[in-house]
Structures are given as C-alpha cells and as structure tokens.
Amino acid sequence: MIPHQTKQRMPELEISDKQTGAIRYLEHGCPHWRIRWHYHDEYELHLIVASSGKMFIGDYIGLFQPGCLVLTGPRLPHNWVTNVIDNTHYALRDRVVHFDHDVIVGAVALFPELSMLLPLLDRARYGIEFLHHADAAEKYMMQIKESDGVARVGYFCELLDLLAHSPHQQVLSTTQINLPINSEFQRKIDLVIQFVMGHYEQKIALAQIARLVGMSEGHFSRFFHRATGSSFNEFVNRVRIARACDLLSRTDRPITLIAGEIGFNNIANFNRRFTQHKQMTPSKYRQQARERYSAVSTPPLLLEGVHPN
Template sequence: MPNTAKRLTPEYELVKDNGTIRYQEHGYPSELIRWHAHNDYELHYIVATSGKVFIGDYIGNYSAGQLILTGPRLPHNWICQNDQKAVELRDMIIRFDHESFSLGMKILPELAEILPLLAKAKSGIEFLNLDHQYLRKSFEAVRESSGLNRLTLALPLLQYLAQSKDYRLLSTVQIDLKSNENLQRKINTVVDYVTQHYDQDISLADVSSLIGMSDSHFSRFFKKATGNRFIEFVNRVRISRACNLLTETDNQIANICYQVGFNNVANFNRRFHELKGVTPREFRSQSEINNKVFALFSAEKQ
C-alpha cells in the first residue's frame, strides 16, 4: 500500500503520497490551474482542451496530446482559451523528485540513463511526434498502480522519453529560489505580470512597485534570482511569443515586432538574432522547411 502521509509541496498543493513516483490528475476548471513552481519534476500529458502554455519565459500554444516535462522550481501553467466547456480530465501528471533518483543511482547505476533527461528538464521539454496510444496506456497504468509496481511501470516511460530525439527545450530561464518561498512568490508575481503584458510597455518602476522594492533593489534581486537582467527576461518572453507567431501565422514580420511589444523593427531583429542565432525571416523559412519535411515523413508512414 502507498504511504498516505501528506507531503507539502511549496507554491502548489498537498500531495497524499510519499512514493518515488507520484500521480495526479485534474479537469477543467480546477484550482490547480495557476502559475506555480515546486520542487518536483512533473510530466504533464494534456488529454483535453486547448489554449496557452507558459513554461518559465516560454509562451506557446497547447492542445490535447501535448507532453511536457518540467524541472524543479520552473514556473508553469496551462490556460484554457475560447470559453471551453468543463471537462472531467484535462491533465495527467507523473511527479518525482531529484533526490530519489540521485540516491538510487548509487545502488542502481542503470538509472543514470535518464540523467540527461533530467538535466534538460530545467528548461522544460516538449516531446514531439510520440506514440499517444502508448502514452495514454502508460499514464493510466501508473495511475492504477502503487508501490514498487508503480515504479516499475514508470521507469520504461522515462527511458522511452530519455531516448527520444524529437523534442524541443522551452524556457531560457531557470528560476531557483527554493531557499526562500517569500522571494519565490515575488519572482512569480513579476514573471506572471510580464507574461500577461509582454505586448505592452513594461517599465522597471511599474514592476518593482508590484513587489514593494526600489528600482535598484529589484534589479539586483531579479538578476540574482534568474541570472538575467530584467530587460533581458522581458526580451526573451517577447521573442518566444514572436517565434510562435512566425510559425503559426502569415503576419508580416514588422507587424509581429509590434505585436510582441517591441517599438523598433531594427531592435527586434537584433534581439531576435542574439537569442536565436538567425533573423526572424530565416527562422520562419527554417520552420516552413521543417514542417514540409515532417509532412512528407508522416505521409510515408501512413
């Protein structure tokens, strides 16, 4: 039988399970749908609804079938859009912590096979073109099991993902303030504000006042917490959204520049190249080529 002692997870909720592998699920609407961070890895399998996904400084679209692994202290949220109807099951979640696996590797060195997967999870990983029948059965099997049986069912799934070559990293910022939850809440307030207002003018004074700090104190605080100057973080969020618009719409690049909050096309192109290594036009061209290749590959498999 699983241990039913309550386990407090900061900035999230009580989890009634102390096992190595823990399972949760929720529908929509749910009080669990909010911007949050915690100490666990989480593997999210979205089975219903669509909308916007926020992972650190990444903003993108989500729909049923999306699979994302988030690392410890990486803020995230999935927000439904278009007044979608309530559903009983939206998100199936497998949770585990780093300590269990790091200690387990001393006894079972084979567990080291998933170390690269855990390292990449600091940025959030979206897995692409997976076997969804296998995924659904795997999550359901973990849900219906407990104890050692649950662990032996989850490990093949983690191995499968560790071997996957078809994925993308999402966030360029990893936020880590686990030693002080009050500071974590302040950072979450700032990140939430930026991800909701990236298309508007965002001043340092406006944001620092949100958490009761002077401009200079906030600048030092944010840099220490995220490794980025505040303006760098804002630019990363805006460029992330621009990438979505470049791949998902036919909007002119100049229009996208202003849609994501830049007020100068030359500055937008410069910042985009700094972060992505290509110009917005080159990024769009590469995405179109990749989409055509994938369409041909999918057609051949059918």
C-alpha cells in the same frame, strides 16, 4: 487531443491517489490554481494534452501545444500559460508525474542497472523537452495512474528508460535555477509574470514593476534575475519574441505589423532582437514554420489575445 468545454465552474483537480509514495500522479484542467510560476523539490514530468500557449522553464520561453512533454528538475521554476479567449475552459489539460531525487539515488544504490538514469536527471535540472514521445508517455502515465505497488514502479521505470534513450530531446534553460521554497517569493514572481503577460505589447518601466511588488529598482533587478536567470528587460523581450513566433507561424500578417503589436516600435530593433534569440530572421522563421506545418499537419488556428490564467 482533448476537446475543450465552455462553462462557468473551474475544473476541479483530479488526483489518482492520496499522494503518498515515491511516484505521484495528478491531472488538472485549465484554468486552475496550479497554473502559475512555481517550483518544488520534486522532479516533474509534464504532458500537455489540450490547448496551446507559452511555456516558461527556467530562463526559457517557448510555445507549447498538445503533445508537449517536459521533464523539470528540483526547484526549477516552470509554468504553462494557455492562450485563453471567451472564458474557454479545458476539463483536462495537464498530466503530471512527480518523483523524488533521493528515491532514485537510493534505487541506484540497490540496483546499479538504474544508474543510466542519472545523466537524464542531471539534464532535467535545466528542463528537457521530448519530441515524438507524447503518445507513449501518455500511455505510461495512465498505467501509473491506474496501478500501485510494484506495477506502478515498473511502469515508471519503463517510462524513464524511454526518455533516457530518446534521441529527440532538447535542454531548455541556459541557467540552472535553484530557488528557496518560499511562498511570498513565488507570489511576487507570479504577480510580475502575469503582469507582463497581460501588458507585453506596451512599454513596461522597471520602476513600475518594482512598485508593483514593493521593492526598489535595484532590489527588484537582483530579485528577478535570481528567480528567472535573466534581467527583467530580457524577460520581456523573450515574451514578445515568443508571441512573434506564434503570429509568424499562424498568420499572414506583415512582419512590420507584428513587431508593432508585440511592443517593438522600431522594426530594426525587432529584427535584431528576433535574430539574436532565434538565430534567424523573422521571415526565415515564418518560412521554416510553414514548411514544418505543411509536412506534418494544418497549423492550429490562432487564438487572439494572450491572457494570464
């Protein structure tokens, strides 16, 4: 785990090469301008090496911590939002490898042996989280960073081969979202998500958010569903449930108190929504989380307050 530092200056982006070529590596700290709801034409293999918080992959919202390894497909929206308190800065939070779909398809045409990678790339259009491969993936990422030419291609293929054969992978988004590359589109979605992250414990009216981005309620509803694969109210509930999971896992607070803190004034409604999303009750989730932590390690301390980067 990378130690964090508290300082005034935002960490600078570190790029290992000039970003020419089919396989591109980059890394950055937190906060950073790259940490936003965004999407692009490349596949992205993303490893978190420091901090914990919430990740947004398509219509999926879940928790992340060091060792979180995710592959996203072209134009699948994604973001990792760290729990930030007291102006904490992380010199290095993310290791990332970008690569192009056409390059892989072209390579398969030349080397049919690579065709076993295609099912992996198809699933990546929904986002895939890989468990138990963080150390190996980081080793390959560092080799990709420090090499070029044939050596870089070799390390990259070995990394994809590891992931393609992994039995420990989970598809994240229930919807394949393929968005246009449009900076204004991204700006508005990012604005909405950051507002929700800062106010999810309060009542958020659809009309209020529509005004925030200069749209009618109907237009905003269609716009938001296209961008995230879910309705705005459903998105807010997903954020709240993710926060509830965080508190249930890491604190001993009563469930009724947690429900109120995250914006559910009715405990029955909270229990129903939680069970709908997690297929278990809040108390059962807390029990299973404690069993997982006790079997592996001591749970990390909760950083109070979730703030957008």
